[in-house]
Amino acid sequence: MSRANDEYDVIVVGAGAAGLAAAAQLSRNGKSVCVLEARDRIGGRILTVRPRGAAIPLELGAEFIHGESPSIFEQLRLAGDVAVDTAQTRYRVPQPGRMKRSEDLFETMKERLKRIPKPRVDVPFAEFLEKHRRQLSPTVRAFATMLVEGFDAADSTRASAIEILKEWAGGTAADAPTFRPQRGYGALMDSLAGSLDPAKTCVQLECAVHEVRWRRGEVDVAYTRHGEPGAVRAAQAIITLPLSVLQLPALTPGSVLFTPTLPRRQVPLSRLLMGPVVKLVLCFSRPFWSEIDDGLHRDVAFFHAQGAPFPTFWTSLPVRAPVLTAWSGGPKAAQLLARNTDEVLRAALASVTEIFGKRRDYRKMLEAVYWHDWQSDPYSSGAYSYSGVGGGPAKKQLAKSVEQTLFFAGEALDVEESSSVGGALSTGQRAAKEVLTG
Ligand SMILES: Cc1cc2nc3c(=O)[nH]c(=O)nc-3n(C[C@H](O)[C@H](O)[C@H](O)COP(=O)(O)OP(=O)(O)OC[C@H]3O[C@@H](n4cnc5c(N)ncnc54)[C@H](O)[C@@H]3O)c2cc1C
CATH class of the missing domain: 3.50.50.60 (FAD/NAD(P)-binding domain)
Structure with a gap:
């Protein structure tokens, strides 16, 4: 009109x-x-790109549906689209190049947290972890910090302990079933x-x-x-x-x-x-992660290397495509955002090497990289x-x-x-x- x-x-x-x-x-x-x-x-x-030759929609912003979100599922229904279950197999890399299937640390963490009284007065999440260091092992504390930074894009020294604990007790936490809209957001x-x-x-x-x-x-x-x-x-x-x-x-x-x-x-x-996030969509000539170690990792959805500049990578499973997404949130992302684009890409490839070892020339196999700088975009100035x-x-x-x-x-x-x-x-x-x- x-x-x-x-x-x-x-x-x-x-x-x-x-x-x-x-x-x-x-x-x-x-x-x-x-x-x-x-x-x-x-x-x-939400910024979905589909460059020529790309087999799948590439999401430079939102990608996953966290939990069985009624509003999204209703919208999918109206759009005639469906949600695709994301594979959940996770591997972590305690030492560079050494991969290990990740035990369910989320469950362990939830169990331990249940035994701790909820804070009545709000404090930064990092302070809450420090206060209860006796009941929470270093592994659980490190995992909790990684989640707050990676999933919530938050600085654990500023995030509300009460709200983080509430989120982890709800249906959209990092352990909730995860989907993607089949045709992309x-x-x-x-x-x-x-x-x-x-x-x-x-x-x-x-x-x-x-x-x-x-x-x-x-x-x-x-x-x-x-x-x-x-x-x-x-x-x-x-x-x-x-x-x-x-x-x-x-x-x-x-x-x-x-x-x-x-x-x-x-x-x-x-x-x-x-919170800040740096998300790089890396398109390779081959899905090398599913080829190494005799195909041992071909069904892995997420790789975590806590110490790397990009501590999380994910594949496009259940769809098979030579695409790996690098993700960094919270303070680590803020550090990356202070660097130029070449340095950010170098940090991503260094993180790939930290996870998979020096088994391939990853830079040579990299065909294209897509990302959007949400931080310096004046209409978002951050991720979420x-x-x-x-x-x-x-x-x-x-x-x-x-x-x-x-x-x-x-x-x-x-x-x-x-x-x-x-x-x-x-x-x-x-x-x-x-x-x-x-
Ligand atoms: C990298 C990244 C990954 C993410 N991953 C996920 C995920 O996997 N799953 C998930 O559920 N969520 C994810 N999110 C979060 C999700 O994208 C947002 O929560 C959601 O899209 C926000 O929608 P909104 O309408 O509230 O805000 P926006 O999408 O930001 O909409 C606000 C609109 O206002 C416009 N605007 C701004 N300033 C002005 C102005 N002055 N005048 C007029 N218009 C203006 C903006 O351009 C924008 O279009 C991710 C976000 C990012 C950045």
Whole structure:
């Protein structure tokens, strides 16, 4: 339908999973919606590429479905897609080049943690581990730290112990069943965008929002498109900006100014943190990991080398492709991000050598590398959120609407499936429902 500058029932800021889910629900219910997106594409932190010759969709952002996420499974159903079970066999590398099948440390860790009273006052996770060093062996402590850094992309000296323990007791922890959308997350976003009623919805790309001017029942959103100013008006707005954008001090580059300001949101915003991740998709000429040691590792899904700059690698199993993904999260990722791209790639190949030994010329076998720097991308400034000390109540506080006029959604605000696509979709649907039932 119409272009921006018209009036709508609702403006949605951001066309990631949360924004598209909100727009889809509003449009299904007859609301006119304008989605304003800064990038030249939809999907936000979902970025699926399919280079010529690539046998599988390559995910530079979100890839896995953690646990049986109802919102994702429903979206898959609507998209006519299915979830593929990810293989779970894990090997760890206690010493360079020496691989060992990983015993179930998660179960052991959970067992030990059950015997420890939960902290009543929140502390950094590292402090919690230190306090209980007698009950938790060095192996369990090292494993717990690796999980917090690798899975939650968190700094264990800043992450909330209460929230980490809560996550590990829930259904989306690192030991939950894991899947991938068969056609990739990008196809899921395309299907969501395709479900918007074209007569009622307008998705405006390359519109970087810089101000949300509001009063009860009226919102004016100002943006810049190709250097030109623009504005749209609606009765209500759903804001799905990433945490890092919301945390920027007013009037700094990339920030979004709320007029009048929203002072009650400042404290909860400061209790959440954005974690860094470096994810490299390495395309080799051959799947060498399934050939070495007489094929012993051909059914391995994950390789972990705790000391390496990239402590985790995964294969594309159950699909067989010569693609290995290198993953580093939390403080290790922050260190990598201080280096240039060549150095990051060198660190990835050094990590490959640490895991598989010097048995091949890995650089020669490497045909292509794909990655996206989410940290220096101003529209994400990080990978995903985690709770800092005392951050437990922050998500609910930030999810509260303001005067039935401003509504908020996005992965950082979800309590059930935090930091994930499932969480982002749920918050978008929740915000749309609040608008509709107002
Ligand atoms: C490397 C990586 C790996 C991940 N792996 C997984 C995984 O395996 N499984 C999983 O579930 N999750 C994973 N995630 C997390 C997942 O991608 C996010 O939680 C989810 O996609 C967030 O959706 P969202 O809609 O809340 O935010 P976003 O996708 O960030 O959407 C917000 C939108 O707002 C736009 N925007 C920003 N600023 C402005 C502005 N000023 N004006 C207008 N628009 C603006 C952005 O461009 C973006 O499109 C991963 C993330 C990364 C980075």
